[in-house]
């Protein structure tokens with residue numbers, strides 16, 4: 161079988177003089193070529209050059225076809241662009257046209273190293289450190305691998321929330337043929353639209369993830385570092401790892417990864433562009449009573465603080481958000497009242513500190529509003545300037561230290577919270593109260609100990625920063641995997657971010673990356689977690705709105721007021737009556753349970769006009785006269801009165817006991833005296849008795865003669881009046897002067913007087929006959 165070489169074919173073509181000849185020779189050469197191809201298929205080591213030539217030819221043909229298709233789609237593209245011009249992300253594209261033109265081409269110096277020109281071979285990148293999650297990434301649904309080049313970011317509604325996305329790195333749209341190119345263009349447009357329409361799945365919303373690349377730093381340039389991050393189409397991030405120049409074995413082996421985010425910002429993006437794409441919508445939502453969070457995540461020195469705070473010339477997201485908020489409030493000032501409160505705290509070495517009023521560490525508590533720092537200062541702010549001053553003050557208190565990587569490295573996580581309360585009257589004149597909270601978070605840098613400083617305090621700070629960021633990544637993992645338990649409690653940071661990650665909140669994550677290949681590891685780590693965070697879905701949320709229903713008209717209002725006043729008056733009267741009843745009952749129980757002394761009873765019941773006004777009475781009368789306006793205070797007053805009465809009863813009982821003792825001793829003395837006297841006068845008395853003219857009556861003899869009713873056992877009964885009509889005295893007898901003893905006491909109605917003046921008691925000892933007898937005896 162004749163074997164023709166490539167040079168022969170070329171020569172045959174060249175030597176052809178007429179078109180027929182040329183066609184003939186061409187057909188022949190094609191046949192020859194076919195034979196060659198077959199041959200080379202059978203023997204892979206044969207004719208490599210021919211194979212290359214064939215491939216080049218094929219590539220050229222595809223390129224032409226692709227160009228033709230591009231022309232067809234360009235008109236459609238224009239139309240879509242016109243529609244999207246209203247969205248900030250489109251403005252952002254327009255302002256960076258130059259960059260865009262560049263970036264629609266295949267990545268230049270970075271990606272060129274990864275591409276094989278004039279080839280249709282799609283090459284899969286080798287990942288340097290395939291983690292568990294990376295391994296999972298390659299498992300498609302149902303176990304089949306799937307190549308996703310650009311469609312992974314905005315998820316479709318019917319996709320399961322915890323689906324693991326299979327992602328292999330492709331060489332870019334152009335290498336995948338015309339069909340892929342056209343599809344990508346349409347997908348790009350769809351994706352740009354979805355940035356403005358926050359995807360809402362199952363009532364919740366996905367965390368929006370953005371990536372910002374910072375410019376190469378002077379230091380990095382000086383050490384000759386190369387750019388390893390490339391942003392294409394404002395969305396795709398290509399990361400390339402350059403082989404070590406001294407590693408000759410792997411010199412040509414390049415590794416890289418491709419990620420897709422909601423939007424990616426190249427190093428030329430302005431602060432305003434970043435703000436309007438990421439945060440401006442959240443500010444609007446906060447004004448409508450929803451919660452929003454923005455947090456910057458990335459390695460130390462990657463540009464988080466620059467993005468969040470910025471500089472005086474280029475203010476960052478925090479400043480722009482506050483300005484925007486106040487300008488929006490000013491625009492709406494006519495339709496309601498807005499109140500803005502502000503707090504600023506940092507988490508440093510696992511302690512929470514108030515940046516606006518530094519002092520003792522704050523304790524985190526969970527209440528109805530979520531996790532709150534107890535005792536955190538809430539400033540009411542009236543203007544942007546005021547907030548700026550507060551921010552500055554807070555930043556001065558923030559912990560920053562120079563590290564080897566960053567001159568002004570933030571060693572703490574800072575959280576600025578802006579609470580906007582909005583009150584407005586709706587059409588039905590009901591008061592609508594909305595509260596929205598915006599949290600702006602500047603995290604400390606994720607870092608390796610070696611990259612910063614291994615010594616002393618820095619290493620401790622680094623450990624704590626890493627600890628909290630590790631806790632953050634655990635939470636992200638648990639949320640993505642749909643676990644029931646999310647380990648928020650592992651660090652203060654995750655506790656504070658609980659709302660933002662798993663609560664009812666619109667959340668935005670900005671991943672900051674450095675372009676330097678020296679930071680490849682950190683950048684890859686940041687992009688990995690940012691990619692994971694895309695899968696997190698926050699809870700379904702509703703505006704924090706409260707409606708207070710108001711009466712329909714002024715007349716209704718007045719009616720309601722009158723009704724309330726009447727009810728109040730009735731309640732007061734009722735209360736006063738109850739108190740009176742209570743007092744009467746107290747007095748009765750006092751009368752029943754204790755033997756009353758006239759003095760105390762009169763002191764309780766004597767009217768204020770009495771000759772001896774009593775302090776106790778005074779206090780009760782003031783209580784009854786209605787000085788206490790609230791039901792609580794009245795109840796308290798009644799309790800006080802009861803206590804007072806009880807105390808009086810006790811005092812009276814003690815007094816009675818004392819008097820009883822006195823009387824017993826007096827009686828004893830008198831009995832002794834009588835006994836002595838009767839002994840002395842025994843004789844004459846006997847004589848007298850014999851005469852039968854007079855009788856000596858002793859107490860003892862009298863007692864024996866008395867009927868044994870059993871009533872005279874108590875010594876006090878010895879003072880009872882012998883008058884047969886005298887009835888047993890009662891409390892009311894004393895007060896109504898029924899008692900015969902009282903009649904003889906010059907109007908003095910106290911029991912003490914009755915006791916101290918034995919004259920008042922018509923005792924046998926005081927009978928006139930006895931007195932005379934006594935004097936006789938003495939004689």
Ligand SMILES: Nc1ncnc2c1ncn2[C@@H]1O[C@H](COP(=O)(O)OP(=O)(O)OP(=O)(O)O)[C@@H](O)[C@H]1O
Pocket residue numbers: 373374375377427458459460461462463464465466467566568569570571603604605606672
């Ligand atoms: N987009 C940018 N444009 C210009 N300069 C930037 C940009 N991003 C960051 N820089 C500069 O890079 C340096 C480091 O940035 P920055 O302090 O914001 O890093 P960081 O991520 O907050 O670091 P750390 O975590 O250590 O606090 C700063 O000097 C900052 O001005």
